[in-house]
Amino acid sequence: MKMTTDIDEKMLNEAFAQMRVADPVPSEDLMNRIMLDADMVLADDATAPQRSKPGFGAMLLDVIGGWPTFSGLAAATVAGVWIGAVQPAALTDFSTELWGDTIEVPLLESDLFAALEG
Amino acid sequence: MTDSAKTLTDADLLAAFSGGDRSAALELTQRLTPRVMGQAYRMLGNRAEAEDVAQEAMLRLWKIAPDWDPERAKVTTWLYRVVANLCTDRLRKSGRGVDIDSIEEPADTAPSVAETLQDKARAQALRSALCDLPERQAEAVTLRHLEDRSNPEIAEIMKTNVRTVESLIARGKRSLIARLAGRKAELGYEDDH
Numbered sequence: 001m002k003m004t005t006d007i008d009e010k011m012l013n014e015a016f017a018q019m020r021v022a023d024p025v026p027s028e029d030l031m032n033r034i035m036l037d038a039d040m041v042l043a044d045d046a047t048a049p050q051r052s053k054p055g056f057g058a059m060l061l062d063v064i065g066g067w068p069t070f071s072g073l074a075a076a077t078v079a080g081v082w083i084g085a086v087q088p089a090a091l092t093d094f095s096t097e098l099w100g101d102t103i104e105v106p107l108l109e110s111d112l113f114a115a116l117e118g
Numbered sequence: 119m120t121d122s123a124k125t126l127t128d129a130d131l132l133a134a135f136s137g138g139d140r141s142a143a144l145e146l147t148q149r150l151t152p153r154v155m156g157q158a159y160r161m162l163g164n165r166a167e168a169e170d171v172a173q174e175a176m177l178r179l180w181k182i183a184p185d186w187d188p189e190r191a192k193v194t195t196w197l198y199r200v201v202a203n204l205c206t207d208r209l210r211k212s213g214r215g216v217d218i219d220s221i222e223e224p225a226d227t228a229p230s231v232a233e234t235l236q237d238k239a240r241a242q243a244l245r246s247a248l249c250d251l252p253e254r255q256a257e258a259v260t261l262r263h264l265e266d267r268s269n270p271e272i273a274e275i276m277k278t279n280v281r282t283v284e285s286l287i288a289r290g291k292r293s294l295i296a297r298l299a300g301r302k303a304e305l306g307y308e309d310d311h
Contacts, residue, residue, distance in 0.1 A: 038143035
């Protein structure tokens with residue numbers, strides 16, 4: 001490739017400068033249209049519903065890592081309930097041997113009082 | 119916002135606009151529109167269309183302001199891509215490339231160097247020579263010498279590295295000089311040097 005001379009470089013740089021000068025200057029009308037758009041966006045933002053401060057539930061969710069974590073917890077809980085519900089007989093026998101007779105703990109307050117009265 | 123707005127970065131101004139500061143939008147409009155307009159005009163060769171693209175690009179800037187992340191890109195780099203995409207869409211939809219002969223002379227009547235016929239001819243010759251370059255070379259040269267971007271920024275825009283940018287610019291400039299050299303007398307360069 002032929003090497004360029006300083007004169008060639010100067011010629012090219014001048015041509016670039018002339019081309020930059022030849023760029024059209026934005027019209028007043030265009031600048032006004034752009035600012036009208038900016039005003040419209042500002043007005044839309046001002047009337048858009050603001051995000052409210054998070055409530056306690058949301059804060060709690062944040063602490064535990066949000067809904068994905070919560071759904072994971074829920075799934076684990078369901079799984080735990082299911083495992084408890086289908087506890088195999090062998091395991092029940094083992095716990096009876098270890099801890100004695102199975103006791104029932106009423107979950108409802110009324111059941112508890114009924115048990116005490118009975 | 120006061121004169122200090124001049125010293126704020128584009129990203130700072132965009133954040134201020136997002137916070138409701140209209141004068142930040144005014145400063146950004148004055149700062150960025152000439153560059154956006156120039157790029158669109160060079161790509162489309164039509165003033166009215168270039169204005170439409172400039173308006174659309176700036177509207178997109180206003181809309182993205184609340185979500186702007188200054189760590190991810192410079193405002194000017196983002197705008198360059200938006201304008202390039204808008205222009206490319208228009209050119210594609212109308213089934214045309216840039217027809218260099220159809221490029222209008224700017225309507226601006228302010229006295230300037232470009233007012234002379236010779237200067238206009240030189241600018242037109244350079245436009246024509248740029249259009250003959252391979253696309254990547256033309257883009258790199260335009261970004262460096264007409265948009266005044268740094269090489270690292272060009273590399274970011276063109277999704278390449280700085281060494282490749284340097285190579286594209288060097289090859290592009292050699293080709294431009296070769297093309298203009300054949301028209302030195304016609305363009306009056308021999309009288310100047």
